[in-house]
Amino acid sequence: MLTGFEHAEDAGVYKITEDIALVQTLDFFTPTVDDPYTFGQIAATNALNDVYAMGGKPVTAMNIVCFPIKTMDMAVLREVLRGGLDKMREAGVLLVGGHSVEDNEIKYGLSVTGVIHPDKVLFNRGAKPGDSLILTKPLGTGVVSTALKAGYADPQLVQKAVSSMTTLNKKTSELMIAHGNIHACTDITGFGFLGHACEMIEDSNVGLKINSAAVPIFAGVRKLMETGYVPGGLYRNKNYRISQIEKADTCPAWILDVLFDPQTAGGLFFSISAAEAQSLIEKMHRDGIADAAIVGEVVSDNPGKIVVY
Ligand code: CO
Numbered sequence: 001m002l003t004g005f006e007h008a009e010d011a012g013v014y015k016i017t018e019d020i021a022l023v024q025t026l027d028f029f030t031p032t033v034d035d036p037y038t039f040g041q042i043a044a045t046n047a048l049n050d051v052y053a054m055g056g057k058p059v060t061a062m063n064i065v066c067f068p069i070k071t072m073d074m075a076v077l078r079e080v081l082r083g084g085l086d087k088m089r090e091a092g093v094l095l096v097g098g099h100s101v102e103d104n105e106i107k108y109g110l111s112v113t114g115v116i117h118p119d120k121v122l123f124n125r126g127a128k129p130g131d132s133l134i135l136t137k138p139l140g141t142g143v144v145s146t147a148l149k150a151g152y153a154d155p156q157l158v159q160k161a162v163s164s165m166t167t168l169n170k171k172t173s174e175l176m177i178a179h180g181n182i183h184a185c186t187d188i189t190g191f192g193f194l195g196h197a198c199e200m201i202e203d204s205n206v207g208l209k210i211n212s213a214a215v216p217i218f219a220g221v222r223k224l225m226e227t228g229y230v231p232g233g234l235y236r237n238k239n240y241r242i243s244q245i246e247k248a249d250t251c252p253a254w255i256l257d258v259l260f261d262p263q264t265a266g267g268l269f270f271s272i273s274a275a276e277a278q279s280l281i282e283k284m285h286r287d288g289i290a291d292a293a294i295v296g297e298v299v300s301d302n303p304g305k306i307v308v309y
């Protein structure tokens with residue numbers, strides 16, 4: 001086993017031969033949007049992205065379904081599964097099975113198996129002092145989903161968030177791997193940007209400095225937060241990690257909160273040699289990963305802590 005439970009990695013990695021290791025992950029959840037087809041796409045994207053976060057190539061997947069068969073039309077389930085299947089096709093992944101149970105609430109996701117060369121696994125640890133930190137998608141999907149549930153969200157903003165949540169990190173991961181000099185990588189999901197950033201440096205001898213002004217955030221998220229659309233998970237994430245965070249006065253309070261917003265199918269967050277960061281960002285922008293940005297650096301002077309300025 002190359003990695004398992006101990007460091008909150010995105011997937012388990014098990015070496016089979018000198019050339020091949022398995023990458024295994026499982027993710028499923030309740031709907032974050034109303035449209036069943038879109039929900040299926042989002043859930044599948046979210047699950048597949050954990051393989052990309054390890055630098056792996058997803059190969060096969062199995063559906064995990066909970067469905068209220070007595071109260072909900074089967075057509076809803078068909079649409080959810082169709083959304084998932086379309087994302088698997090886009091990822092070049094074969095659906096090989098699955099399991100469904102009756103439940104009060106619909107839940108959907110995937111168990112994904114991928115492959116990787118055992119020497120090329122990207123762990124969430126390994127960031128080196130002086131590295132640049134890159135985030136590839138904007139933050140705020142948790143806030144937008146919360147406003148959407150309350151029937152209060154600008155359709156244009158919802159569309160942007162949905163399009164981000166249904167974008168596989170496939171191309172991002174391929175560009176990152178081809179560019180090289182990546183020292184640590186994860187994807188941003190339920191624990192929020194700072195939650196996953198903390199996992200990267202826990203019990204390590206490095207710290208992070210995050211430039212709040214450089215972090216991509218969906219336009220309109222600030223207004224939704226000020227109106228009160230803040231997911232409960234944001235506060236749970238913040239309470240859990242705030243002791244590891246040092247906020248400078250230059251970072252506005254609302255941005256610190258967004259940095260804890262639980263994300264669905266968020267972007268990759270990785271550490272790369274500083275000299276290589278700008279050229280990779282330019283490649284990503286050219287390839288349509290428009291929001292990718294250098295958001296901070298790895299430092300040696302505050303191990304295990306994150307300064308947000
Ligand atoms: Co992950």
Ligand code: CO
Nearest residue numbers: 010026027050
């Ligand atoms: Co996961």
